[in-house]
Amino acid sequence: MSVDSGSHRVIVVLRPTVSGLDESAARRMFDAVRAGTDADVRIAYLDVASPSLHEELDRAHTDDVGKVVLIPVAVPRDRYLLTWTSKAVANWRETRIDAELEVTLHESETLEGAVAGQVIDELGAAGKPITASPASYRSPAWSVIEQHDRHLLVCKGPRCMAYGAGPLHRAMSxxxxxxxxxxxxxxxxxxxxxxxxxxxxxxxxxFGHVDAGDAEALVAGQENQLMDHVLDR
Ligand code: FES
Known part of the structure; x- marks a missing residue:
């Protein structure tokens, strides 16, 4: 795909795994992409990690970028990543009615094939012996429940991230x-x-519709300051 670097920006959209985000791997891929193109390349995450897609689209709008090319990347293909990237853009457009930004979605048809080629190449390599100790699988630290008297679960799913869960989670932490x-x-x-x-x-x-400004009250359990946010179950 050729992208003219004029007022275009490329956002590679990723999803962290269930174990979290391998930031160094994401950074390696990002650096390799940037090394191969003059385009202005960024990374955004559909859920869990920051920057969210909304944050990067906001940044593109603030930076006066005319067009954003979104390239969701997952191997094997992640249908959820593709469909929810589109829905996130639709929500962004609906909630930023004055923002003029052309956004297109590009789906690679060849990623699985490229990765299959890498897997086949690995068959001819020597590989590394596995030297991990079985003790590392049952570290004593994983038997300890961290002492706490209040436990707050913060949703970092795709919609909540679009609505500001990233800054909220950081402020609460x-x-x-x-x-x-x-x-x-x-x-x-x-x-x-x-x-x-x-x-x-x-x-x-x-609690619903909370933001970073509510972080201290949430953490301290000052529920009298949060009455407007308490949800009926
Ligand atoms: S993304 Fe579904 S409840 Fe938060």
């Missing part, structure tokens, strides 16, 4: 440092339209 509150990011909790969503335990109170 910062507010929880040195306290007895524990903050854990989760995948989609399902009532996405009410996001960003937080569940506070004990009590199991659900």
């Amino acid at each position: 910062a507010a929880a440092k040195g306290t007895s509150s524990k903050v854990t990011g989760t995948g989609c909790l399902s009532p996405c339209n009410l996001g960003p969503l937080v569940i506070a335990n004990p009590g199991g109170t659900w």
Whole structure:
């Protein structure tokens, strides 16, 4: 695909795995793409990690970019990544009505073939002996429940990330440092339209439409400051 670097920007859209994000691998791929093109290339994440697609589209708009080319990358193909990238753009357009930005989606038809070629090449390589100790599979640290008296689950699914869960999670993690509150990011909790969503335990109170400005009250359990955000179950 040729992309003229004029006012175009390329955003490679990724999804972290269930184990999180291998940032160094994402960075390696990003650097390799940038080395092969003059285009202005960025990375965005559909869910879990930042920057979200909304944040990168906002940045493109602020930077006066005329056209954004989105290239979702997953091997094997991730239908969810493709469909929800399109839906995220539709939501971005609906919520930024004054933003004029042409956005196109490119789907590589050859990624699996390229990766299959790499797998076949590996068959001829020597490989590395596996020297990991089985003890590393059952580290004592994984038997310890971190002491806490308040546990906050922050949804980092695709819709909540689009609505600001990235800054919210960062602000809550910062507010929880040195306290007895524990903050854990989760995948989609399902009532996405009410996001960003937080569940506070004990009590199991659900909070909706919260943002980074609510972080301290959420962490400290100042629920009297959050009454407008408490959701009926
Ligand atoms: S993405 Fe948060 S509830 Fe679905």
